[in-house]
Amino acid sequence: MRGRKKPTKSANKGAAPSGQIRIIGGQHRGRKLPVHDVVGLRPTTDRVKETVFNWLMMDVRDAKVLDCFAGAGSLSFEALSRFASHATMVELDNRAAQQLTANAELLKLDNASIVNTDAMSFVGAAATTQYDLVFVDPPFNKGLASVCCEKLEANAWLESNALIYVEVESDNQDFSAPDNWQVLKEKKAGQVWCRLYQRK
Template identity: 75%
Template sequence: MRGRKKTPQKSHHSKAPSGQIRIIGGQHRGRKLPVHDVTGLRPTTDRVKETVFNWLMMDVRDANVLDCFAGAGSLGFEALSRFAAKATLIELDNTAAKQLEENAQLLKLSNVDIINTNAITFVQQMAQQSFDLVFVDPPFNQNLSTPCCEALEENNWLSEQALVYVEVESDNQDFSAPANWQLFKEKVAGQVWCRLYRRN
């Protein structure tokens, strides 16, 4: 199916409706990458991705990027296409993680680490490095975003002025960011609530 751009709400179903994602900007613009049909996988739509990367236009280049719930890699690969220095993609599902590895090879990327593990467990460890840009886009209805963000802050994963993009359900009343994060941008698009925070 190739109609995702016109019907972005389809990408919020529990399974990816199409077998591919598309990079919309940068050096790999227009490249389509295959995606496995994995339960809970919810690739960020082109419409939402365009909004997010418009927000991040001045901040992606040369950034060290962490994609906590990488899924199809829609956000992480987009950041690399737009000249992020490096990206670390964390994905729990074995099949999805293997696909991320294959897609990194398709794009001939040498500046990406793909880690097949639980994102919450990963960020609950003390950081070995700090990140300038972090994507927190977990599976819906599992209450993962708040503990992930708390662990990012508590365990020194974030650089001083880090930007953190959080994507939750539009009706989510439970998400709360650490007190020192300033809400920078916000938008509701269908079932998705997009928020960009800057760490102070």
């Protein structure tokens, strides 16, 4: 779950109204999905999503997606709208996971899996499949991003040229990625710092 402090008004510019997320591209473009009122939940804003999926424009179709801290599922549902082959959404909070399931049913998706468990435990186990595209967008100020990325690499969750999107707080000086990940894109937007890596 993205259990973060709520962003300032300016940082949230371009987001869907409180209580919902909006799909901004693909076959479900314009659809709005309800978001459960979970304390600290911060769906990725439309502005950040637009940047991320511009980066991923040529890479989403047919991709197997893993969303490690799914929260409201904003990134996963966007990827599925843009014809990703499958998305696995890992979410610890039970109510948020139930809402992800309900929203997948609302969109009539048969290629979304919701796993109601701790992301660190999930990626800490030996991989059962490999993913082409992974979203790592953990709660702020808990030091989870670096450890999650290390586990993804160590436990063989990634395809050989996988893309990994990482989103952390903009003042985070501690994040580090595995040595064999190359930075392709980078941007700071309000309270968030975004990077797209490719595994080499």
